[in-house]
Amino acid sequence: MSEPQSILIVDDNEHNADLAGFLLEEAGFAVTVARDAKEALAALDRAPPGVVLMDMDLPGQDGLSLVSSLRRDPRHVGLAIVALTAHAMRGDRERFLDSGCSGYIPKPIDVNSFVAEVKRYMEVARGR
Numbered sequence: 001m002s003e004p005q006s007i008l009i010v011d012d013n014e015h016n017a018d019l020a021g022f023l024l025e026e027a028g029f030a031v032t033v034a035r036d037a038k039e040a041l042a043a044l045d046r047a048p049p050g051v052v053l054m055d056m057d058l059p060g061q062d063g064l065s066l067v068s069s070l071r072r073d074p075r076h077v078g079l080a081i082v083a084l085t086a087h088a089m090r091g092d093r094e095r096f097l098d099s100g101c102s103g104y105i106p107k108p109i110d111v112n113s114f115v116a117e118v119k120r121y122m123e124v125a126r127g128r
Contacts, residue, residue, distance in 0.1 A: 005122060006030045006047065010040040010063065011055040011084065020053060020084070020109060027115045037061035044070075048079065050122045053105070056085040056096065064099055071100040080125030082118070084109070 007024055011017040012035045021031040032049065034040040036058050044052075056063035063083070070076040082103040083096040093104045103121045105114070 006032065006049040007118065007122075008032050008034060008040065008043050008049040008052045009084070010034045010037075010052060010058065010066070012036060012057075012059055013055070016055070016084075016107060016109075019111075020114065023109075023111060023114055024118060027119075029118075035059075037063075037066045040066060044076065044079075048076075050080065051118060051125060052079060052081045053084040053118070054081050054101070056083055056087055064096070067096075067100045078125075080121055082121050 007029050009017050009020050009031060011020070011033070017033045021033055024031050032043050034043050037060055040052070054063045054067060058066070063085070067081055070079060070081065080102045081100065082105055083101040084105050084107065085092070085096070086107040088106040096104050102125065105117055
């Protein structure tokens with residue numbers, strides 16, 4: 001039996017992280033949650049995940065600057081980072097993609113399509 005694919009959720013909102021984590025674990029993914037940039041960096045150093053779901057409004061270093069710093073680090077250049085954010089105004093999606101995110105999922109998440117969206121980003125990251 002193969003190891004479950006791993007996903008790192010970076011979100012300081014416990015309810016959002018719990019819901020996303022629950023849905024992904026039910027689908028067979030191994031989920032790690034980080035509450036801020038420092039925890040996210042520590043998790044990435046331990047084991048690179050298949051996908052990072054990144055909230056943009058984090059305490060301390062925000063998600064956008066964390067994505068930018070990860071993209072400058074040769075170890076994380078190809079890492080799939082998906083903006084998982086309540087920023088859903090016109091232009092937000094494009095701004096996050098232009099800033100280095102691999103994809104964009106708006107909050108609140110759609111529980112019926114969320115897992116399929118994450119799987120799609122993971123497959124793209126693996127070159128399928």
